[in-house]
Amino acid sequence: MREPAWPDAVRHRNHTFFPSGRFATRSKGSMEDTQSQRSEPGFRINDPHISERAQRFPESVIREMTRIAAAHGAVNLSQGYPDFDPPRELVEAAKLALENGYNQYSTTWGAPELRHAIARKAKTFNGIDADPEANLVVTCGSTEAMMAAMLSLVNPGDEVVVFEPFYENYGPDAAMSGATPRYVRMEWPGWSIDEETLKAAFTPKTKAVIVNTPNNPTGKVFSSDELRLIADLCSDHDVVAVTDEIYEHIVYDGARHVSLAAVGDMAGRTITISGLSKTYSATGWRVGWAIAPKTLADAMRRIHDFLTVGAPHPLQIAAAVALEFPETYYANLARTYRAKRDRFVKGLRSVGFECGDPRGAYYVMADFSRFPFEDDWAFAMYLVERLGVATVPGSSFYGRPEDGARYVRFMFSKKDETLEEALRRLEPLRELQ
Numbered sequence: 073m074r075e076p077a078w079p080d081a082v083r084h085r086n087h088t089f090f091p092s093g094r095f096a097t098r099s100k101g102s103m104e105d106t107q108s109q110r111s112e113p114g115f116r117i118n119d120p121h122i123s124e125r126a127q128r129f130p131e132s133v134i135r136e137m138t139r140i141a142a143a144h145g146a147v148n149l150s151q152g153y154p155d156f157d158p159p160r161e162l163v164e165a166a167k168l169a170l171e172n173g174y175n176q177y178s179t180t181w182g183a184p185e186l187r188h189a190i191a192r193k194a195k196t197f198n199g200i201d202a203d204p205e206a207n208l209v210v211t212c213g214s215t216e217a218m219m220a221a222m223l224s225l226v227n228p229g230d231e232v233v234v235f236e237p238f239y240e241n242y243g244p245d246a247a248m249s250g251a252t253p254r255y256v257r258m259e260w261p262g263w264s265i266d267e268e269t270l271k272a273a274f275t276p277k278t279k280a281v282i283v284n285t286p287n288n289p290t291g292k293v294f295s296s297d298e299l300r301l302i303a304d305l306c307s308d309h310d311v312v313a314v315t316d317e318i319y320e321h322i323v324y325d326g327a328r329h330v331s332l333a334a335v336g337d338m339a340g341r342t343i344t345i346s347g348l349s350k351t352y353s354a355t356g357w358r359v360g361w362a363i364a365p366k367t368l369a370d371a372m373r374r375i376h377d378f379l380t381v382g383a384p385h386p387l388q389i390a391a392a393v394a395l396e397f398p399e400t401y402y403a404n405l406a407r408t409y410r411a412k413r414d415r416f417v418k419g420l421r422s423v424g425f426e427c428g429d430p431r432g433a434y435y436v437m438a439d440f441s442r443f444p445f446e447d448d449w450a451f452a453m454y455l456v457e458r459l460g461v462a463t464v465p466g467s468s469f470y471g472r473p474e475d476g477a478r479y480v481r482f483m484f485s486k487k488d489e490t491l492e493e494a495l496r497r498l499e500p501l502r503e504l505q
């Protein structure tokens with residue numbers, strides 16, 4: 073086994089991208105530490121004017137990797153956005169909206185055109201009955217919807233159950249709302265959940281559970297049985313479920329997306345979050361939404377109003393057009409991503425990664441244990457600096473960073489030629505095993 077070239081990765085610990093010492097802190101500190109409000113010197117901003125709240129979490133690793141990718145001219149397979157455009161009809165609808173008087177604030181909780189379109193689609197696709205006047209909040213992306221949901225539900229000290237590995241944002245969402253996350257591990261390689269562990273995570277302090285299906289970063293699609301178990305626990309413990317269903321249309325191999333709100337009587341205690349970003353390849357538009365029981369929607373509307381006033385009005389009007397796309401659009405989307413997944417994951421395995429087939433979303437957690445690297449950061453920096461491929465270090469998806477230290481996450485929402493180029497750049501890894 074040959075030693076990889078370390079120096080760049082090691083040098084990066086003190087690189088200008090990272091304030092001194094931050095790298096080391098990342099691998100030792102944990103989101104749990106930050107939630108217990110211990111200030112981490114590694115990502116502490118040394119300015120007495122800064123609130124404790126803002127000191128509890130570092131900047132996003134995913135977005136940071138995107139900047140590092142740009143600095144190195146790397147193929148960016150870190151942050152989850154496509155390198156292709158949204159459907160033409162959507163762009164045309166936005167132009168029309170801009171030219172036809174939709175340039176001022178919309179109703180703060182969403183333009184009626186969009187709320188009605190979401191309610192129609194929620195009924196036909198998700199099996200959720202939503203009253204556009206009472207149950208809908210249109211937000212600046214699902215990111216804002218999740219934050220508004222947490223701020224609406226959680227008091228400092230409350231616990232929130234989070235499946236792990238988790239989408240990075242849920243950590244800061246919990247930290248900002250004051251929640252203590254209780255992690256429930258999804259176990260490699262099938263990302264299965266242990267029933268007893270899940271039951272044990274629900275305590276008298278549990279206020280909410282976050283369910284992300286199809287899942288980022290694992291590609292897991294929660295089964296009806298798993299959702300029923302979660303529903304039973306929510307009902308037994310009087311807990312609200314917040315679901316992140318942003319990848320609801322991207323499923324493979326016969327997997328079926330099921331909305332938790334459509335299971336039993338969960339509609340009465342679920343906030344269902346989705347948005348334009350992934351289904352319509354429009355991550356920059358910042359249009360998302362939440363469907364919630366009236367009292368929860370009312371609370372979210374208040375928070376949302378004072379956070380942002382509203383999502384971009386012309387893009388909401390265009391979004392209403394997208395939500396009327398025919399069934400063939402969604403079938404084609406899933407088929408296209410499935411072909412990308414098949415080619416890309418096969419390519420990763422062929423150079424030496426271990427990874428299962430994600431059943432949904434457009435990410436793959438890849439185990440790089442066969443390559444001789446100290447941890448995920450060292451490996452990710454080697455990939456971006458030496459091979460020109462940006463990934464996300466696995467530790468960013470775990471409460472205890474060391475638990476993710478043998479993974480990096482690749483995303484494959486890219487043109488076929490971009491993915492081919494990434495695989496070509498990864499070829500030298502064969503020599504490192």
Ligand code: PLP
Binds near residue numbers: 239360
């Ligand atoms: N939720 C998950 C699970 C994601 O992976 C992402 C983006 O990568 C988002 C939410 C962000 O969505 P939006 O662009 O709607 O804020």
